[in-house]
Amino acid sequence: MDQIAFLEPRPAVLSRRREIVADLLDLLPEGCLVHEPRELVPFETDAFVSYRRLPLAVALPETTQQVAAVLKYCHRYGVPVVPRGAGTSLAGGAIPQEDAVVIGLSKMSRILEVDFANRTATVQAGVTNLAISDAVSADGYFYAPDPSSQLACTIGGNIGMNSGGAHCLKYGVTTNNLLGVKLVLIDGTIVDLGGKALDAGGLDLLAVVCGSEGQLGIVTEATVRLIARPEGARPVLFGFDTSEEAGACVADVIGAGIIPVAIEFMDKPAIEICEAFAQAGYPMDVEALLIVEVEGSEAEMDAMLASIIEIAGRHGVKVVKECQSATEAALIWKGRKSAFGATGRIADYICMDGTVPLGQLPHVLRGTAEIVAKYGLRVANVFHAGDGNMHPLILFNANDPEDAARAEAAGNEILKLCVDAGGCLTGEHGVGIEKRDLMRHQYSEVDLVQQMAVRAAFDPQWLLNPSKVFPLEGRPAA
Amino acid sequence: MTPIHEPLSEEAAARLVMIAGLSATPFSISGGGTRNLLPAADGAEQLSTRGLNGIVAYNPAEMTMTVRAGTPLEKVEAALAENRQMLAFEPVDLRGVLGSSGIPTIGGVFATNASGPRRFVAGAARDSLLGVRFVNGKGEIVKAGGRVMKNVTGLDLAKLLAGSHGSLALLTEVTFRVLPMPETAVTIVVSNLNDAEATAAMATAMALPVEVSGAAHLPESVRGRFVSGALPDGAATVLRLEGLAASVSVRAQKLADAMAGFGAVSQCDAGLTQRLWREIRDATPYADGTSRPLWRVSVAPTAGQQLVAALRLEAGVDAFYDWQGGLVWLRMESDPEAALLRRYIKAVGGGHATLLRARPDVLAATEIFQPQTDAVTAIQTAVKASFDPAGLFRSRMTG
Numbered sequence: 001m002d003q004i005a006f007l008e009p010r011p012a013v014l015s016r017r018r019e020i021v022a023d024l025l026d027l028l029p030e031g032c033l034v035h036e037p038r039e040l041v042p043f044e045t046d047a048f049v050s051y052r053r054l055p056l057a058v059a060l061p062e063t064t065q066q067v068a069a070v071l072k073y074c075h076r077y078g079v080p081v082v083p084r085g086a087g088t089s090l091a092g093g094a095i096p097q098e099d100a101v102v103i104g105l106s107k108m109s110r111i112l113e114v115d116f117a118n119r120t121a122t123v124q125a126g127v128t129n130l131a132i133s134d135a136v137s138a139d140g141y142f143y144a145p146d147p148s149s150q151l152a153c154t155i156g157g158n159i160g161m162n163s164g165g166a167h168c169l170k171y172g173v174t175t176n177n178l179l180g181v182k183l184v185l186i187d188g189t190i191v192d193l194g195g196k197a198l199d200a201g202g203l204d205l206l207a208v209v210c211g212s213e214g215q216l217g218i219v220t221e222a223t224v225r226l227i228a229r230p231e232g233a234r235p236v237l238f239g240f241d242t243s244e245e246a247g248a249c250v251a252d253v254i255g256a257g258i259i260p261v262a263i264e265f266m267d268k269p270a271i272e273i274c275e276a277f278a279q280a281g282y283p284m285d286v287e288a289l290l291i292v293e294v295e296g297s298e299a300e301m302d303a304m305l306a307s308i309i310e311i312a313g314r315h316g317v318k319v320v321k322e323c324q325s326a327t328e329a330a331l332i333w334k335g336r337k338s339a340f341g342a343t344g345r346i347a348d349y350i351c352m353d354g355t356v357p358l359g360q361l362p363h364v365l366r367g368t369a370e371i372v373a374k375y376g377l378r379v380a381n382v383f384h385a386g387d388g389n390m391h392p393l394i395l396f397n398a399n400d401p402e403d404a405a406r407a408e409a410a411g412n413e414i415l416k417l418c419v420d421a422g423g424c425l426t427g428e429h430g431v432g433i434e435k436r437d438l439m440r441h442q443y444s445e446v447d448l449v450q451q452m453a454v455r456a457a458f459d460p461q462w463l464l465n466p467s468k469v470f471p472l473e474g475r476p477a478a
Numbered sequence: 479m480t481p482i483h484e485p486l487s488e489e490a491a492a493r494l495v496m497i498a499g500l501s502a503t504p505f506s507i508s509g510g511g512t513r514n515l516l517p518a519a520d521g522a523e524q525l526s527t528r529g530l531n532g533i534v535a536y537n538p539a540e541m542t543m544t545v546r547a548g549t550p551l552e553k554v555e556a557a558l559a560e561n562r563q564m565l566a567f568e569p570v571d572l573r574g575v576l577g578s579s580g581i582p583t584i585g586g587v588f589a590t591n592a593s594g595p596r597r598f599v600a601g602a603a604r605d606s607l608l609g610v611r612f613v614n615g616k617g618e619i620v621k622a623g624g625r626v627m628k629n630v631t632g633l634d635l636a637k638l639l640a641g642s643h644g645s646l647a648l649l650t651e652v653t654f655r656v657l658p659m660p661e662t663a664v665t666i667v668v669s670n671l672n673d674a675e676a677t678a679a680m681a682t683a684m685a686l687p688v689e690v691s692g693a694a695h696l697p698e699s700v701r702g703r704f705v706s707g708a709l710p711d712g713a714a715t716v717l718r719l720e721g722l723a724a725s726v727s728v729r730a731q732k733l734a735d736a737m738a739g740f741g742a743v744s745q746c747d748a749g750l751t752q753r754l755w756r757e758i759r760d761a762t763p764y765a766d767g768t769s770r771p772l773w774r775v776s777v778a779p780t781a782g783q784q785l786v787a788a789l790r791l792e793a794g795v796d797a798f799y800d801w802q803g804g805l806v807w808l809r810m811e812s813d814p815e816a817a818l819l820r821r822y823i824k825a826v827g828g829g830h831a832t833l834l835r836a837r838p839d840v841l842a843a844t845e846i847f848q849p850q851t852d853a854v855t856a857i858q859t860a861v862k863a864s865f866d867p868a869g870l871f872r873s874r875m876t877g
Contacts (some may be wrong), residue, residue, distance in 0.1 A: 117681040118778045118804075140685065162630045173628060175637065176605045191853045196778035198598055198804055199591065201830030201848025203645070203858050203875065207604060207637030211630045231687040255539030257562060257658030296689070300725035355626040358540045387627035427628035435631070442631055443621070450620045450865070451633045457860035469632065 004092075004433050006053060006467045009099035013056070013079050020079060021057050024101065027069045032107070034058040043084065043102050047149075048092035048434055050350075050404065055082065055096035062107045064182060064190060064220040071218065072188025074101055080463050081186070083214035085126065085157030088149040090351050091432025093161060093213050097467055103218060105156045111135050112221065118196050119226045120179060125156030125219050129163075132224065141226040144171035147428070148337045156219050162211030164428035166262045166336065167293075169386035171227065173428065175210040182221035183209060186459045196223060208454065213430050214465040216458040230295040233261065235332045236305060238312050239286030239319035243267055243381070246288035247361035249315040250385045253292075254358060258307055263386035264291040264336050267365075270343075270382040270393070277342035280335030281328060283319045290385065291336055339382040340393070347378075348398035350411050354418030355389045355427035367417045368392050375410040377403075389427035390418065416441050431469045439471055452476060480522070484529040488611065488619055488650040494525070495648065495870065496617025504872045507644030509548060509586030512571075512578050513834075522872045527585045530650055533557055535625075542608065542625050544653040547585025554584050558656055566657040567603045568594030568755075574765030575772055576835055585649045591641030594759035595692040595718070598779075598801040600657070604640035611651040612639060615866025625653045638861070643847075645873035646865040660720035664730050665692075665746040665754060668737045670712035673697060673783035677803045679740040681780065683717050684802055686736055688729040692718030693802040694758050695783075700798045703763035705754050710744055718755060758800055761807045771814035771836040772807070777829030779804035784826045792818060804829075816844050823848075847875050 013020070021035045034040060035057040045052035056079070061067045074081050080100040087094050096102050108124035114136055115121070121132055121143065129150040132143040146165035147153055153163070159181065164173040171177065180194030193209065194200040209216050240246040243265075250263055266274065266282075266289045275282045282289055290312075294304045309320055323329045343349050356364050365381065372379040372394060383391040392414055396407035415425050415435065419442045425435045439448060452470055456462070462475070483505075485491035498505065505525040527548035534544040538561040545554055551569060558564055570592040571582060586592075588610075593602040609623030622635035639646060668679055676695035683690050696704055696714045704714075717737070719729050734743045746754060757763075764772055777785055779802040786797045786806060794811025808819070814836055823829050830848035833841065850858060862869075862876045 115778075116685065117678075117780045119684060120778075140687070162634070164628055168628065172601060172605065173630075175634065176601050185853070185857075189853045191851065191857070193854070195828045196781075197776045197829035198801055199593075199602055199641070199776050199830075201776075201832070202850045202854060203861060204591070204604060204638055204641050205854070205857060205861070207640070208633055208635065208861075211634050228685050228687050230689075251539055254541060259658070296687075296725060297728050299728050300722065303722050303724050355628045357537070357542070357626060359537065384628070389626075389628045422624075423626050424624045424629045424631045426631050427626070428630055430630050431632065439632065442624075446618045447620050447622065448632075450614060450618070451622070451635060453864035454633055454635065454638070454861060457864045458857065 004051060004437065005472060006097050007472060009097060010078065013099040017056055020077070023073060024057055024059060024070065027073060028059060028061060028066055032060045032062060032066070034060065043096060043104070046087040046089040046092060046094040048090055048095065048432065050398070051092055051095055051433065053095060053097045055100050055102045056098065058102040058104055060104045060107050064184060067103060067184045067218055067220050068188040068190055070101065070103060071184055071186055074463060075187045078461065078463065080466050082465050083160065083218050085154035085160070086128070086152045088153045088157065089161065089430065089432055091426065091430045091434040093430050093432040093468060095433060105154060105220070108220060115196065116141070120196050120223050121226055122221060122223045123155055124221055126154050129153050129155060129158055136226055140229050142229050143224055144177050144227055145174050148340060155222050155224065159210050159219050159222060160212065160214045161428070161430035164384070164389065166264055166384060169263060169384070170259055170261045175207060177225045178206065178210055178222060179225060180223040181206060181209060181219045183217040183219055185217045186463055194223065213432065213469050215455055215469060216464065231297050232301060233293055233295040234301050235291050235293040235323060235329050237282065237319065237321040237332065238290040238292060238317050239283040240288045241286065241316060241318055243288040243365045244362040245315045246290055247365060247385070249290065249312050249317070250361060251358045252311050252315065253308055254386065256307065256311060258304060260292050260294050260304065260308070260386065262291065262293040265381065265383050265385035267381040269378065269380035270339060273342050273346060273380055274335040274339050277338055277345065278331060278335035280331045282335060283321065286318055291332060336382070343380060343393050343395070347395040349393040349395050350407055352390065352392045352394070352411050352414050353426045353429040354415050354423055355387065356418050356421045356423035358388050360421040360423065361385065361388060364390065364417060364421050368414050371410050371413045371417065375406045377407060377410055388423065412438060433468055436469055437471055480524055482524040482526055484526045486529040488530065488613065491530070491648055491650060492613045492617045492619050495613050495615065498870060499615070499617060499868055502868060504870050506872050507648055509583035509589065510550065511580035512573050512582050512586065513576065513590070525648060527583060527649065534651065538563060541656050542653060543656055544625060544651060545584050546651050547583065547649040549584050551582040551584055551587055562659045563656045564659045565606065566596060566600040567606055568596050568759050569603065570594050571760050572834065575761050577767060584652060588640050588652050589642065589644055589649055595694065595755050595800050598693070598804065599691050604637045606654045607636050607640050607652060608655055609653040610636045610639055610649055612647040612649050614647045615868055615870045623653070627655060643873050643875040644871060645862060645876040646871065662723045662726055662748050663718060663720040663751045664726055664748065665751045666717045666719070666730060666733050666737060667709060667744045667746060668715040668740050669710045669742045669744065671715050671741050672713070673786060675740065676713065676715040677780055677783045679715055679737060680802045682736065683733060686733065688719060688733050689721070690717050690733070691720045692716070692755055695799040695803060697798060699796055700763040704757050705750060708750060716754065718751060763798070764807060764809050769835060769837045770812070771810040771840065772834045773819065773831050774834055775806040775808055775823065775829065775831040777804055777806065777823060778827050781826035781829065782806045785822050788822050789819065814840060814844050820848070
């Protein structure tokens with residue numbers, strides 16, 4: 001199996017390990033530095049568990065100034081830095097390396113200000129995604145991006161990966177809901193980008209920081225948009241005999257000018273896994289299931305559903321199931337959002353994240369099935385169909401190295417299929433290390449060199465999360 | 479007369495830039511020439527996208543379109559309208575207020591991030607932009623982003639180029655998301671509120687689950703200059719609702735009930751609504767044939783009226799508000815008062831001001847874009863160099 005490589009640890013850093021730890025202990029308050037090897041173990045990987053590296057030390061700063069002090073120190077001595085939120089990255093975005101100091105934002109978890117008149121919340125980077133919505137829910141607001149890991153993942157991590165979620169079809173992903181950040185640059189300089197105004201002057205640096213996977217600086221605070229919660233929301237289940245019919249139905253709904261809040265797709269293996277876990281009430285006699293959520297007033301939801309049901313009818317829908325209560329609705333979403341966890345109970349899996357143009361969904365679903373069959377593996381598909389963001393879960397046995405290698409090879413082929421169909425490698429999980437070596441399939445050398453030049457404008461020495469996103473060979477000399 | 483280059487293909491544009499690099503000939507980039515912000519820098523030659531014309535791909539069912547940068551905006555909007563689709567961010571047409579002719583291009587729309595009233599709910603131009611092709615300062619043809627809705631593969635250079643005002647690269651092709659046109663639209667008008675009351679009313683409206691898609695306040699000084707004076711007397715606070723007819727009427731009733739506590743409520747039909755919001759978008763009351771300084775100011779929604787109230791004590795200003803109060807169109811009596819304005823913007827919590835119009839000598843002498851802190855300026859300079867190391871593309875955004 002071709003293991004994904006990390007950068008070689010810098011001997012000059014490793015040999016100074018004791019000094020570095022001592023210096024960082026001086027810079028930080030008590031209890032904010034982890035450096036005993038056994039205590040470092042929880043930080044050696046993230047949700048992309050096939051790879052792990054023990055970091056040199058883990059700093060857990062309590063303030064922006066402490067983040068700045070650590071970065072300034074690492075910059076001065078050429079020590080790589082890996083930022084970390086909750087460690088839920090599926091792409092290995094938070095996996096450290098032996099010569100790196102991890103900066104974890106978990107202690108910076110306060111909501112600083114909620115401003116309903118301007119519909120903004122200003123929070124520290126370690127606040128969890130769900131905590132923002134929880135804090136404003138009683139007043140009738142929510143924060144829109146909702147990754148499945150929203151109970152655990154942090155807003156800082158969401159900004160790093162430009163995270164999405166099921167409800168992004170209507171409300172957009174993180175970048176569309178982010179107004180400003182406090183960013184610490186690699187040399188310890190603290191800058192504010194954006195704020196409560198809807199757009200900022202100068203170049204839109206915020207846009208390039210969002211989704212930069214911790215390579216441009218460390219976000220310590222964020223100002224995000226709040227949205228008034230709709231009057232009502234209703235998920236409806238549509239069951240089909242084939243995945244192709246379900247895929248074609250999605251394209252037609254969008255093509256007809258109807259934009260529900262969410263359109264989620266599950267194939268038979270995914271339905272079985274999620275139903276066994278959550279007893280969500282999914283129909284079991286269908287090959288593919290769509291969860292379509294509409295929102296608004298009763299009249300509005302009725303009108304929109306009527307149009308969707310008519311379109312689904314043209315595609316041979318077999319079951320239409322409207323939920324009868326809030327509890328049923330919650331169960332439907334519980335089943336969907338626990339798809340990854342529930343799959344983890346029955347097998348090891350890797351989760352792909354390619355996005356394709358809607359018209360290509362049936363083609364890519366067929367291709368995915370063929371690729372997986374060729375490698376003698378199984379796949380469960382559960383994904384955000386409304387925006388073409390696919391999540392094939394390739395099931396394998398991690399105790400069998402050959403099986404694992406086959407899964408990784410199948411995953412790479414599927415991602416290439418997505419790119420060749422006019423799509424991209426990753427819709428919301430990020431490149432991390434997982435997709436790094438496929439970047440040349442999507443981008444030309446010139447495209448990548450331009451991106452790396454922008455990266456180097458922020459971090460000329462490539463100290464921030466250096467093993468990620470860009471293929472290791474062909475980088476500019478730091 | 480400055481030479482104007484109009485390459486007819488992306489390859490020709492790239493060659494032109496590469497050759498210009500050898501003699502260090504600077505360019506100032508333009509689209510349809512509808513903005514006159516940039517008195518050509520010393521020896522800068524004009525590089526126009528006008529020769530890069532045409533819709534490359536349009537797939538209504540996927541809600542995406544790919545267009546060459548110099549394509550007239552009109553052509554794009556006409557093609558979309560045939561399928562009852564639109565650009566969600568309502569691109570601004572500044573020809574009226576600038577007294578310019580020219581044909582707005584789609585590349586110019588994205589390069590200036592020109593977003594209208596729906597911006598505060600549907601995002602700016604940059605939020606609709608999915609991918610770009612461009613020529614950097616080295617004469618290389620680069621692509622970034624793609625044509626799918628969700629894409630986090632590498633750095634989001636497309637959004638960085640949106641609003642960069644030709645300072646980083648020459649856009650040659652843009653791919654963007656479009657949305658279905660709403661079936662109908664109405665406007666709820668609340669009359670006779672002062673600026674502070676209007677700001678509170680708009681915030682209340684935005685807190686309701688009725689999906690307001692436009693919230694503007696037109697003080698008495700400008701109200702009569704909208705829709706030929708068809709709005710009721712006194713200041714008008716206007717709230718737009720869009721969507722399916724059945725749903726809009728229900729929401730309009732709900733919104734009208736909630737606004738009744740603030741002032742007298744009336745309603746505009748679909749036809750008047752369309753005209754009104756177009757005029758708000760384009761700041762039509764200031765299409766006055768003068769060159770009195772006109773600012774476009776973006777601050778937090780509640781800060782807009784505080785800013786104007788403070789300025790009124792020290793300068794002759796006329797203003798109206800869009801984006802729930804956060805976008806202020808500000809016409810000064812004579813002097814642009816840049817320093818004063820920017821000091822007050824800082825005092826009300828920050829934001830930015832762009833000077834769109836003034837006498838040519840005033841434009842040349844004023845910092846038309848918001849100055850940034852030293853630290854941010856340093857990053858901007860490094861980012862500019864990463865696209866255009868020799869500084870061929872001159873723009874007032876980065877110098």
